[in-house]
Amino acid sequence: xxxxxxxxxxxxxxxxxxxxxxxxxxxxxxxxxxxxxxxxxxxxxxxxxxxxxxxxxxxxxxxxxxxxxxxxxxxxxxxxxxxxxxxxxxxxxxxxxxxxxxxxxxxxxxxxxxxxxxxxxxxxxxxx
Numbered sequence: 363x364x365x366x367x368x369x370x371x372x373x374x375x376x377x378x379x380x381x382x383x384x385x386x387x388x389x390x391x392x393x394x395x396x397x398x399x400x401x402x403x404x405x406x407x408x409x410x411x412x413x414x415x416x417x418x419x420x421x422x423x424x425x426x427x428x429x430x431x432x433x434x435x436x437x438x439x440x441x442x443x444x445x446x447x448x449x450x451x452x453x454x455x456x457x458x459x460x461x462x463x464x465x466x467x468x469x470x471x472x473x474x475x476x477x478x479x480x481x482x483x484x485x486x487x488x489x490x
Contacts, residue, residue, distance in 0.1 A: 364383070364450050365380060365381060365382040365383075365450075366380070366381050366449035367380050368381075368446045369442060369445070370438040370439060370440065370441030370442025370443070370444070370445060371438055371441065371466060372430070372433075372434045372435075372436075372437030372438040372440075372441060372466075372467055373430045373431075373434035373437070373438075373467075373470060373471070374429045374430040374434060374470075375428070375429045375430030375431075375434035375437065375438040376427070376428055376429055376438060377425055377426070377427040377435065377438035377441070378425065378426045378427075378442065379423060379424075379425050379439065379442030379443055380423070380425075380446075381421050381422070381423050381443065381446035381447065381449075381450060382421065382422050382424075383420065383421060383422070384420075384421060385419065385422065386418060386419035386420065386421065386422065387422045387423075388422070388425070389422075389423070389424050389425065390426075390427060391425070391426060391427060395408070399432070399436060404432060407436045407437065407440055408439050408440055408443070410440055410461070410463065411440060411443045411444040411447055411458060411461075411463050412443070412447075414457055414458060414461045414463065415447055415454045415457055415458065417447065417454075421447075421450075423443060423446075425439050425442065437467065440463065441463065441464070441466065444463040444464055445464065
């Protein structure tokens, strides 16, 4: 019985994932998976590594996630689960790589610039 501890990141969210053989139960911050991510979109994103590798219901996941928002946390958990699956079974690497689940999404929020309303939005220009 092999377990693995990995880290997944997305935007400002960091997820620490512990994957162990089990019945498919997922706990996120000591809460049920369905209660932590009530939206169907985020739930399907988190389960994507299991669906791609056809290992849904074979592993229990205990996740601790901090920082960011709902979407960033879901992405971080997804990446952490994918990395854990690779740590347990190296043969799954090509399947997960082809699905794009092992690549860290580098997109971050652009900083606000001075003299502007937001990162790119400017104040209204007045000629006179």
